Amino acid sequence: MQVAAVIVDVPARQTDRPFSYVVGSELSGKLTVGMRVIVPFGRGNRLIQGFVVGITEKPLAETSKLKKISEVQDLTPVLNPEMLALADWLAATTFSFKISCLQTMIPNGLRGKSEKIVRLLAPEKVDQSLKDFFGQKAEQQLQPAKLSAELFRKLQQARNAGSVELLYQVKDQARPRQVRVVQGLLTTQQAQALKKQQRANAHQLLNVLDFLAKNPQITIQQQQLEKQIGVSAATIRTAAAKQWLKVDYQVVKRSAYDLTTISATTAKKLTSAQQQVYQQVAAAIQQQTATSFLLEGVTGSGKTEIYLQLMAAALAKKQNALLLVPEISLTPQMVAQVVGRFGKQVALLHSGLSVGERLDEWRRIENGSATIIVGARSAVFAPIKNLGIIILDEEHESSYAQDNMPRYHARDVALWRSRYHHCPVVLGSATPSLESRARAQKGVYHWLQLPERINTRPLPAVSLVDMRQAAQTSHDSDFSNELLAAIKQRLVKQEQIILLLNRRGYATFMMCRQCGFVLKCPNCDISLTLHKDQQVMKCHYCGHEEPIPRKCPACGSLKIRFYGTGTQKIQEKLQKYFATARILRMDVDTTRRKGAHQQILQRFGRHQADILLGTQMIAKGLDYPDVTLVGVLNADTSLSLPDFRASEQTFQLLTQVSGRAGRAKKEGKVIIQTFNPQHYALQFAKKQDYEKFYAYEMRLRHQGDYPPYYFTIQIAVNAVSEPAAVKYLFKIAHELKQILSPEAKLLGPVPQMILRIKNHYRYHLIIKFKHEPQLLDYLHHLLEKSQQQKAVQLIIIREPTNFM
């Protein structure tokens, strides 16, 4: 008897293991490892999705207690052996559920959606309210959240009495798209003959015949036909009834990009510096070695062209290539470059696609018709066979780390896949993460450098404006005179300006000047931000909204004021200073709608706006020749975060955004406003000297025993009851002290930066260590045990990207 090991779609510690199911004889030979199945689970035998991870032969006696697989969802596996092995590794290293790992590897469209359906069996036995619930239908979808408690109870009673039954269904979220196609059944002569018989007032039908006469035996999409000859769907139906044409269904691929809008490009000649880099990686492609390269190249040094040619080298060897970029870089510019070079063999995976588009792109990769894959973080799981090269651009970007389960880092997954495929990895950045740069130092990564810009244009001049002094001469606490003057100058010259302010909303908090009351979120320990355009006070953590107060909610005083500056307020001020300037604002609030993001950038790119104002999402990958001024309104926001990476992140952000100025022939200028002009991160950013920054920061990390000198693990607990959270975490800390060697360091337990979010109290501790062979086992054991702690949620994060 065949028995399948199935990972079921119940993301919980207790179910995080394979369950055995009998493979019915009707499925024997059809079921293989990596397929999705639907299985009954639990006492109620509700149907849920699962993944087959193993098939074994078992004696009949052992299978009697097992349930049977209800259904197979796939003809061919959706997960190949590589992906299954990767999922195992991912679950173990990130302390995640196996099912969560498997689910992140497949497109959302293939993820089963569970539905509950109630069916009325004995209409005569139920009361009026249930009859109303069912209406005319015998079945209704059951959504307990939408039902009144009373109706829900009645349904339960009816179910116990046997007059209603509960059914379960699992469906795919997306299916291949089918369109109606029309096929002509007439010859030219037949069409012409029929045309004579038609009455003159049936002009729609005559149109159809005309068309068929001109295009005998054609196949065309019905929608297209309707538009082309101006007839309705009803007319087509009539024509089909008359046997003039046949209506059929055809599967069409949804496309992630529009080839007609992209012009083809050819390989550019590499400079000798580029050539050197190219050759070293190309050699690794040829020899199929899993070498990891760190490509450190200043902004504008021509990394992208090297990437394109390396991917071409892999293609020439009949291998495939994967290019990962931060989501934000997946702009039309980037897409145009890759698609322009490689055409329709490119598959694109990013969050702007619909579920169906994503599914189709994924299928194209899986069946081998796409050979170049460009995508954001999750594209690292693209089911590419025969990988020749993996490139991870802007390797320092924090968006490569997923912040919910499974908490993986795309860089680590890329390195794993490179080992599996024996292919090189290129990690590219102008400002590598300290971890990667340190690995290059140690020889773990092969270090490649491009220290010069390709057009030999100098890097833009960066000046720091001391806002403490500026406050004495400027009337505006947000703008120095220097910055205002520089903006004015560009506007006169019709050049473009990018302004960065790392804070959205209008004002950051509301305070009463009478009693000092600050308006806070009721669910989180954080002040509410004023959003003037929506006329609400908003919590940036849980989304809570409330009206803007007129008077102090505590003392009733009218002396309330809004402090701090967000993008909305700056936009308002800018418009006041420069009445005719066209300003675009780009932050979470203006880009929420699908495609809004691209629209804003396209408008700016076409020079339909003069100033682009935004949060850090504007810092990366934009390349607009008319931008000659970049202004950073307040460099201190990211600097003052209580995180050991604050300097690194500030340096990276400032360097990235500086790189947006003066990309083409015109000279660029960068103005950074700050209250800490002497801070080393700003000083090195001014000089745009990554290497010096690296050396300096590494010294500090060494002194403070921080990464990359130490590994870190964060243990966080979350609970509605604060004492419960504290007690549990202290118990863990106590146990840790027994296990850890004297070299390891334990920080905490302490409350997290924001103690309470969504009404849960949050505490955490940090372990810093170099070599603790027992630690990982203990942590796995801890998670195993944590299921008993029902009221407290335990989260273990390896190498957390921030300590807050």
Next chain:
DNA sequence: AGCACGCCGACT
């Protein structure tokens, strides 16, 4: 997660 079982209080 979600469902059944089981053990307590408010009612016919």
Next chain:
DNA sequence: GTCGGCGTGCTC
């Protein structure tokens, strides 16, 4: 004595 409240524990 029963219904139905929610806490507890298991799911091939």
